[in-house]
Amino acid sequence: MCFITRVSEIMTDKDTCKSCTESKDSIFNLLTKEEKKVFEENRQCTSYKKGEIIFKEGDLPVGMICLCSGKVKLFKEGVGGRDQIIRMEKQGDFVGFRALFAGEHYSATATAIEDSVICYLEKNILEKVIKANGNFALRVINILAKELGFSNERTVSLTQKHIRGRLAESLLVLINTFGFEENNKTIKVYLSREDIASLSNMTTSNAIRTLSTFAQENVISLYGRSITVENMEQLKRISRLG
Amino acid sequence: MCFITRVSEIMTDKDTCKSCTESKDSIFNLLTKEEKKVFEENRQCTSYKKGEIIFKEGDLPVGMICLCSGKVKLFKEGVGGRDQIIRMEKQGDFVGFRALFAGEHYSATATAIEDSVICYLEKNILEKVIKANGNFALRVINILAKELGFSNERTVSLTQKHIRGRLAESLLVLINTFGFEENNKTIKVYLSREDIASLSNMTTSNAIRTLSTFAQENVISLYGRSITVENMEQLKRISRLG
DNA sequence: CTAAATTTGTGTTTTATAACACGTGTTTCT
């Protein structure tokens, strides 16, 4: 990956990115003061505008990326250019660390779906800490294991559930990742119909159509790109029955 | 998981299972002599007959399982009882360690597809070694990361490729996992058509039909459950084009 | 502020594949 050309803005003030090491339930809380310091001194923060590519399928990972703020989609290009979104990343998530640890090129492309700030940490520094701090290592293992469970789950859902079930499940995934706005009903992410389709393994037409049907059935209500859940139980039922 | 009731035969001679700690490219080579000794003294070997269940979706993992010999399929039950095989395990593989590290119940069922011997190691012993031995920890991380890559890859293939592409890819997966017999052509695993279907996300009828078509096209030849690859390039091409 | 481009929305047609039905061959069990 050619880091420089894609950089929207390399941030000079490292304190702009506090969330990674300072947020409450962060994995970084397992680090010692010294280890935290090493991380803070060696990281490089970069900001991306909505729509910009952070890395591309095939690029070689050069370090660990933590999403300080914003939202990112991770997608693979499939047969005939049809994209499949395999993961949505929120503040505090690691982006693309799978490829780093697997020692492989990126197997997916990461794009900011909102203005985002990432901070970037060299691989060898991370590895040193993993080797030295067993609890940190176990936590990394735990995160990977959970993500693998999610991926396996999705494989079955996306292949076996019917359109309505797939869309309902994808909405639940979005809720799970990004949560609700203050009203506790409106999903806190604003995706194009095309992205919703890529997440749910269907064509854009069918995503639009099926969302409309859900709205007609008062399971959700739509206003532009905002999706408000009106009947959570029913949404879960549709997802479950496939 | 109720360990005792499922045990086909608890083996008394621990040396019957050498492959785990002694094979050439085993992860256990990263262990010190002392750590190896702890592993060897604390493991429990068990043998399973073809068709027997090692653990079930929903069971709670109680330890790390290493497949000493034999072959195992890992599958999830999908919508309407349609199984999806998410992984095939060969000698030396860890079975179900994802759930163990994720701290979750098993999300899939493991069944021996050949007579198999597993050896079982308590979780806390494993965790101690991971905490103490950084290189071992990194290797575990590496294995999980690679498996996650495989899972993501399969999600896209199984949802987007057409029947022929899915079947061809599944055959390549089998070759990749189990390799060939001495003739360098016959895939070294013997599955029912139903299992091949469950691996490829299709009905048994379609697996049978499509295998026949491949045979007619001289891409493979069939003799009972044995599948011999006659034109590897063509098989790869079919997989690639979807 | 208008033109162009993109996104959203809807109806129709086509097609891949599941579902079904049925027959044959092969183990397994009593």
Place this chain on the structure above:
DNA sequence: AGAAACACGTGTTATAAAACACAAATTTAG
């Protein structure tokens, strides 16, 4: 040995969802 259960194979039908075509609405750019 005979019955039952299971695995394999093939033709037909039904259907979910993709593909296509086109219109309206919204956003972006000049």
